[in-house]
Amino acid sequence: MQKIIVQNSGIVTLKRIIDERDGALCIMEARRDIPFDIKRVYYINNLEHQSSIRGKHAHKTLRQVIFCINGSFMLSLDDGTNRQDVLMWKDNEGVILGPCLWHTMHSFSSGCVLLVAASDYYDESDYIRNYDAFLQYVKGTK
Ligand code: T46
DSSP states (O other), rough: OOOOOOOTTOOEOOOEOOGGGGOEEEOOOOOTSSOOOOOOEEEOOOOOOTTTTEEEEESSSOOEEEEEEEEEEEEEEEEEEEEEEEEETTEEEEEETTTOOEEEEEOTTTTTEEEESSSSSOOGGEEOOOOHHHHHHHHHHH
C-alpha cells in the first residue's frame, strides 16, 4: 500500500497465515495490531453498484481501522489540508481513520466487503457530516 500522507492516519498490517488451498487467516488483536481497545466491529457488503458512495463524513473523537477483506475499493482521505486516494485491496492491510479525517469510500468492485474495528460504540453526535462544518472544526482544533 502507498505511503499515507494525511494526518491522523496510518497503515496497520495484520499477520496473514496462508493455508494454501485451505485459504488465508488474518488476525487482529486489540492494542497489539489495532492501536486501541476495540468496542465495536461492523462490516459492509452487498455493494452492488460501482456508483455507490459511503462515508462522506469525519469523526470528532472516534478511532477506527478500515479493511477491505474481499474485492477492492477506493478510500479517499482529507485532513482539511492534504488529500489522498488509497486503493484498498489487501485483506491484511488496514488504514487508520483517526479523528478529524474526512473519509469517503467509493469505486467498489463486485463482491467487495469492508470490515471496520472501532474504538467506541455508535454515537451519531460524534459524526461531522457537513464538509464546511468539518473544515471549521479542523480549524478550531489547531
Ligand atoms: C465510518 C465508515 C467507515 C448504526 O446504527 N450503528 C453503527 O455502528 C453504524 C456504523 C451505523 N449505524 C447507522 C447510522 C446510519 O443510519 O447505520 C446507518 C448508515 O451509517 P453511515 O451512513 O454512517 O454508513 P457509512 O458507511 O457512510 O459509514 C460507516 C460508519 O458509520 C462510519 O463511522 O467511519 O463506515
